[in-house]
Amino acid sequence: MDKPLESLIVDSILDAIADQRLPAGTKLGEQALSEVFGCNRAHVRRALSMLTGWQVVDHLPNRGAYVATPTPRDARDVFQARRAIETTICRNAVREATDADLDDLRAHLASEDAARGHDNRPALIRLSRGFHILLARIGRNPVLARYLDELTMRSSLIIGLYASGHATLCAEDEHAGIVAAIAARDEGAALALLDAHLRHIEAGIRFDDAPPAVGALSAALRVPR
Amino acid sequence: MDKPLESLIVDSILDAIADQRLPAGTKLGEQALSEVFGCNRAHVRRALSMLTGWQVVDHLPNRGAYVATPTPRDARDVFQARRAIETTICRNAVREATDADLDDLRAHLASEDAARGHDNRPALIRLSRGFHILLARIGRNPVLARYLDELTMRSSLIIGLYASGHATLCAEDEHAGIVAAIAARDEGAALALLDAHLRHIEAGIRFDDAPPAVGALSAALRVPR
DNA sequence: CTAACATTGATTGTTAACAATCAATAATCA
DNA sequence: TGATTATTGATTGTTAACAATCAATGTTAG
Numbered sequence: 486m487d488k489p490l491e492s493l494i495v496d497s498i499l500d501a502i503a504d505q506r507l508p509a510g511t512k513l514g515e516q517a518l519s520e521v522f523g524c525n526r527a528h529v530r531r532a533l534s535m536l537t538g539w540q541v542v543d544h545l546p547n548r549g550a551y552v553a554t555p556t557p558r559d560a561r562d563v564f565q566a567r568r569a570i571e572t573t574i575c576r577n578a579v580r581e582a583t584d585a586d587l588d589d590l591r592a593h594l595a596s597e598d599a600a601r602g603h604d605n606r607p608a609l610i611r612l613s614r615g616f617h618i619l620l621a622r623i624g625r626n627p628v629l630a631r632y633l634d635e636l637t638m639r640s641s642l643i644i645g646l647y648a649s650g651h652a653t654l655c656a657e658d659e660h661a662g663i664v665a666a667i668a669a670r671d672e673g674a675a676l677a678l679l680d681a682h683l684r685h686i687e688a689g690i691r692f693d694d695a696p697p698a699v700g701a702l703s704a705a706l707r708v709p710r
Numbered sequence: 711m712d713k714p715l716e717s718l719i720v721d722s723i724l725d726a727i728a729d730q731r732l733p734a735g736t737k738l739g740e741q742a743l744s745e746v747f748g749c750n751r752a753h754v755r756r757a758l759s760m761l762t763g764w765q766v767v768d769h770l771p772n773r774g775a776y777v778a779t780p781t782p783r784d785a786r787d788v789f790q791a792r793r794a795i796e797t798t799i800c801r802n803a804v805r806e807a808t809d810a811d812l813d814d815l816r817a818h819l820a821s822e823d824a825a826r827g828h829d830n831r832p833a834l835i836r837l838s839r840g841f842h843i844l845l846a847r848i849g850r851n852p853v854l855a856r857y858l859d860e861l862t863m864r865s866s867l868i869i870g871l872y873a874s875g876h877a878t879l880c881a882e883d884e885h886a887g888i889v890a891a892i893a894a895r896d897e898g899a900a901l902a903l904l905d906a907h908l909r910h911i912e913a914g915i916r917f918d919d920a921p922p923a924v925g926a927l928s929a930a931l932r933v934p935r
Numbered sequence: 936c937t938a939a940c941a942t943t944g945a946t947t948g949t950t951a952a953c954a955a956t957c958a959a960t961a962a963t964c965a
Numbered sequence: 966t967g968a969t970t971a972t973t974g975a976t977t978g979t980t981a982a983c984a985a986t987c988a989a990t991g992t993t994a995g
Contacts, residue, residue, distance in 0.1 A: 491759075515947070525980065530947090534716075534756050538763020540856070547947060547986050562853040569798035569854065573790065628787040629794065631765070632857055740977070750950065755977090772956050772977060 494532035505645045509554040557692045560643045564687040567636050575679045577624035579672045586623045590664045647690040719757035730870045734779040782917045785868045789912040800904045802849030804897045811848045815889045872915040
């Protein structure tokens with residue numbers, strides 16, 4: 486058992502960032518968090534210092550912790566890193582995917598379709614990220630999977646900042662093409678489709694509209710007690 | 711000014727790991743560290759939780775923090791991740807390197823030669839890692855550079871564990887070839903040489919000899935007060 | 936009316952004392 | 966003798982109180 490107190494706080498905040506419920510720039514006050522999670526301030530403090538390691542929380546001395554606000558520069562670097570890492574992940578997935586993995590992928594596509602059908606945007610955001618996470622799990626390299634976790638989280642912040650209004654956010658069904666290529670063990674096609682997909686996402690961000698919309702904290706964090 | 715107290719502890723431990731002064735499995739006791747750094751135990755505690763984010767310190771509840779001991783599986787994944795990331799870094803370096811950068815690279819090669827000439831193994835370990843870090847800086851993608859930082863540190867632990875005795879550790883002058891290719895703006899050659907270099911390092915590790923040699927703490931950490 | 940300044944409230948940083956847990960030693964019993 | 970069980974010392978975990986810092990409000994002079 487790994488004392489799930491700090492981990493709970495960390496995971497809750499990471500989830501909230503990934504789901505775009507916690508926008509960039511939100512202040513993460515120690516007292517506020519300790520009330521939300523019903524715990525000591527020291528725990529919050531430890532959780533926040535762990536979160537700085539995920540590059541999604543900035544810590545300003547004597548001023549507190551804030552959800553990171555990636556710059557356009559950061560956005561470019563993050564997406565380049567994603568292409569570098571997801572290329573290898575995808576190559577692994579083409580090689581390693583079992584029949585059960587392919588079933589998981591197809592089930593995931595079905596969930597995405599359902600969410601799209603119901604115009605369920607929050608679910609679509611979560612599933613859209615989940616597809617890449619699933620791919621990383623199938624690739625069976627936890628080191629790369631961990632980095633992708635982090636990069637998709639930063640992507641959520643970037644998209645929330647610079648592409649909030651765009652409907653083109655949720656990548657049509659480019660995911661389906663990638664799954665088909667993996668099922669066919671066609672590495673070249675899979676890599677090409679994935680690269681195009683990532684570039685498509687990146688092309689959807691607009692740096693002219695940068696609304697530093699800071700959201701409320703307690704509304705975004707649901708304490709899963 | 712960013713309160714360099716926790717950062718100092720973190721950096722000192724990271725440096726010690728990178729230089730192979732802190733071997734895998736070493737216990738990082740809170741009291742011991744607070745005495746070494748002459749600070750409060752709470753600071754040590756925060757530093758340790760930051761270090762877990764670097765994947766080089768494992769935290770066992772109620773048992774303390776230990777320098778991570780990568781498994782052979784981890785080793786394979788880490789080196790695959792390095793190839794994925796350094797490939798892109800190298801491509802960037804070929805494109806972005808200025809004349810000043812090339813001078814830095816050549817100066818670095820000279821330092822390596824000097825260290826090799828004096829049989830200065832600690833310096834050679836440090837410089838060997840420094841070459842890849844320098845390449846990452848020239849590539850001008852801080853996101854990738856940060857990941858490479860982490861991966862080279864884990865590589866140090868792996869090499870210390872599984873290739874401690876081998877002299878083949880310090881990559882001859884494969885570095886020189888990479889620098890030449892970058893100077894010639896020959897992307898293909900640079901990528902091929904780098905990939906071969908990384909595979910060569912990985913090939914040098916032997917999983918049969920796994921001595922969990924746990925070292926002393928205070929000897930490895932020098933407090934830079 | 937504007938700008939500089941002082942006060943105040945809230946938030947973060949620091950420290951020390953106490954409680955809980957674990958590992959190793961010592962003791963007991965078969 | 967060998968294994969099991971207490972005991973003990975050390976280490977980690979938790980909490981609360983106090984100090985330092987900052988941002989915002991309100992005040993005063995120019």
